[in-house]
Amino acid sequence: MIxxxxxxxxxxSLGSVYALIALGFVxxxxxxxxxxxxxxxxxxxxxxxxxxxxxGLGTTFWIALPMAMLATGLxxxxxxxxxxxxxxxxxxxxxxxxxxxxxxxxxxVPITLFGYDFLNMNDPFGLAMVSIASVQVFTIDLWTLxxxxxxxxxLAVFFFRTRMGLAMRATASDPEAAIAQGIEPRxxxxxxxxxAGMLACLAGVMLGGGSRLVSPELSHVALxxxxxxxxxxxxxxxxxxxxxxxxxIAEVLTAAWAPTLAPWLGKNLHLVxxxxxxxxxxxxxxxxxxxxxxxxxx
Amino acid sequence: MSSAETAAVTARxxxxxxxxxxxxVCYVALPFVLGNSFWLQVSVYAGIAAIGAIGLNLLTGNTxxxxxxxxxxxxxxxxxxxxxxxxxxxxxxxxxxxxxxxxFGLGALVGPFALRLRGNYLVMVTFALVFIGLHIFSNWxxxxxxxxxxxxxxxxxxxxxxxxxxxxxxxxxxxxxLVWGIVGISAWLVFNIINSRPGRALMAIRDRELTAEFVxxxxxxxxxxAFAISSAVAAVAGALYGAYVQYxxxxxxxxxxxxxxxxxxxxxxxxxxAGGVIGAVVITFLPHLMRxxxxxxxxxxxxxxxxxLITVFAxxxxxxxxxxxxxxxxxxxxxxxxxxxxxGRLSAPRRHK
Numbered sequence: 341m342i343x344x345x346x347x348x349x350x351x352x353s354l355g356s357v358y359a360l361i362a363l364g365f366v367x368x369x370x371x372x373x374x375x376x377x378x379x380x381x382x383x384x385x386x387x388x389x390x391x392x393x394x395x396g397l398g399t400t401f402w403i404a405l406p407m408a409m410l411a412t413g414l415x416x417x418x419x420x421x422x423x424x425x426x427x428x429x430x431x432x433x434x435x436x437x438x439x440x441x442x443x444x445x446x447x448x449v450p451i452t453l454f455g456y457d458f459l460n461m462n463d464p465f466g467l468a469m470v471s472i473a474s475v476q477v478f479t480i481d482l483w484t485l486x487x488x489x490x491x492x493x494x495l496a497v498f499f500f501r502t503r504m505g506l507a508m509r510a511t512a513s514d515p516e517a518a519i520a521q522g523i524e525p526r527x528x529x530x531x532x533x534x535x536a537g538m539l540a541c542l543a544g545v546m547l548g549g550g551s552r553l554v555s556p557e558l559s560h561v562a563l564x565x566x567x568x569x570x571x572x573x574x575x576x577x578x579x580x581x582x583x584x585x586x587x588x589i590a591e592v593l594t595a596a597w598a599p600t601l602a603p604w605l606g607k608n609l610h611l612v613x614x615x616x617x618x619x620x621x622x623x624x625x626x627x628x629x630x631x632x633x634x635x636x637x638x
Numbered sequence: 639m640s641s642a643e644t645a646a647v648t649a650r651x652x653x654x655x656x657x658x659x660x661x662x663v664c665y666v667a668l669p670f671v672l673g674n675s676f677w678l679q680v681s682v683y684a685g686i687a688a689i690g691a692i693g694l695n696l697l698t699g700n701t702x703x704x705x706x707x708x709x710x711x712x713x714x715x716x717x718x719x720x721x722x723x724x725x726x727x728x729x730x731x732x733x734x735x736x737x738x739x740x741x742f743g744l745g746a747l748v749g750p751f752a753l754r755l756r757g758n759y760l761v762m763v764t765f766a767l768v769f770i771g772l773h774i775f776s777n778w779x780x781x782x783x784x785x786x787x788x789x790x791x792x793x794x795x796x797x798x799x800x801x802x803x804x805x806x807x808x809x810x811x812x813x814x815x816l817v818w819g820i821v822g823i824s825a826w827l828v829f830n831i832i833n834s835r836p837g838r839a840l841m842a843i844r845d846r847e848l849t850a851e852f853v854x855x856x857x858x859x860x861x862x863x864a865f866a867i868s869s870a871v872a873a874v875a876g877a878l879y880g881a882y883v884q885y886x887x888x889x890x891x892x893x894x895x896x897x898x899x900x901x902x903x904x905x906x907x908x909x910x911x912a913g914g915v916i917g918a919v920v921i922t923f924l925p926h927l928m929r930x931x932x933x934x935x936x937x938x939x940x941x942x943x944x945x946x947l948i949t950v951f952a953x954x955x956x957x958x959x960x961x962x963x964x965x966x967x968x969x970x971x972x973x974x975x976x977x978x979x980x981x982g983r984l985s986a987p988r989r990h991k
Contacts, residue, residue, distance in 0.1 A: 375758050375761070423963065426967065427966075427967065430966070430967070432758060433698075433702075433704050434966045434967070434970075436704070436758070436761055437900060437901075437904065437962055437966060438962070438963050438966060438967075440897050440900075440962070441958075441959035441960070441962035441963045442959065442963075443959075444894075444897070444955050444956075444958060444959040445955065445956050445959035445960070447955070448948075448952040448955045448956055451949075451952060452948050452949070452952045563765075563893075566762065566765070567766070570759075570762060574758070605777075606773060606774075606776070606777030606778075607776070607777060607785075608773070608776075609773070611769075611773070612769050612770055612772075612773040615766035615769045615770055616766075616770065618762060618763070618766045619751070619763060619766050619767075619770070622751070622754070622759055622762060622763050623751065623754065626754065626759055
């Protein structure tokens, strides 16, 4: 039972990282209609920046984290202003491929600056563990959960209590009517990318910190958050969070159980588990758990 | 028709006449010109990529179904070649079509997903397919040799004609003729599909699916057929790759390869057979050309230890990303349209008033 609790907890922690990434996807998708595959590049960039601020500039973690988030957010907003704003009238194919192109380029930036070596974040969490109800858990996992919950709360306040949040919701539900009301779409788009960049950075720092290391692999982790978006529904922030956590738990449980229960399914099944879930959901419930069924007029 | 106009028409027809002759000369002569150099090998790889790109262009360019899943079918083809040609010892003229058949079957299996999903969602499924494929390829050891990969040594002879040893030519030269011959066959096949009733149906589906359905096109049937044919062509390319390289490991069939194939048709020209071939040649040669010139660029390191500002690999990736965006935004017709536009401008009559 303790083992199971431990697994669920590890799943929650991984899932909350996926939730952060998925939230960024959904933000950009709702505001601009772009499926941003470059999110992994932003995540990787953010983690490397935080690592540089800590190890290179010698700042503490608690200063490095907001600095890196701000920088990554600005890079994301810059991408929107320089590239994706220009592609608004282009077909979906063009935009999707452009996000892949941006991902390929973004991945090379930290590698060029810091090399291929795995780097230690030197965060305050390290390998520390705490005991909750006789279950030993990593401190960083607790913090990850706290950060994810905090981000969701901040975003909720932002969406429902600020004018910018209102403008973003208006743009998402009807772009033309929003423009008619005097909402500047570019500002909305750039804000969405900025927030997505910040979320990606936070996710990257939590993935690269603690017992794990900062490495070029981080970009691949973000790709596994894409199934979370599909599970929850492309246009539902709540769905992104639920989907992320479900994917995280599914991945951790598969990693723990598959080798003994079903060894014939192969090694590292947990790494493809999210993709099997993605295919299953797209087949039977393409709108996701919380998404709305897409319908078009002829 | 005045004589000037006739001359203009003839001039415009000139390229269409001289083009096949030029291509035929290149086909025969290039292996001799390139000798037994590294560039001949790159040309063989370019030919294999061209076959795959022709297949993908039929699916993505002509039917409008964006697929990142090409590596899955390429890999399946390579392993099919290994099983049919090596493990079962079947001759060339059976294992190559056999690999194509495997690709066809897998494409027909995946195709139904494309019926329910379009646009963003289809990209998602094909993207998941790459990872599921990687998992299968690294674990089905009996067929793929597991994560370490497997050797593929297969015969490439039809009766007395052995494509590994043609009139004393080297292996690379023979493979050049074999591979580019199959490029020609695939191009001819796909060109005929596009310029026939089914091809027009595919394009109708791409442009407006609902309208296509209204005019009586069996949309689901055609979509699955496009997927199956495209995958079959990809599997043939994969089989040739396996036969040429003689060793494949699962990591080769990764997502980047899928993006590279999409890049080939974007750079070459979406929906054009020639475009697929041109794009494949450009994308295949580019990294090697970059490596050549990198030595003379001051800030580029050929190896990581050289201490330059940026590695050739990183520079290649960046260039690759820039090319995709450039051709999508600035030149959506790709090189194929740019070349034919330039040729048209050259041969078109000048009008003076």
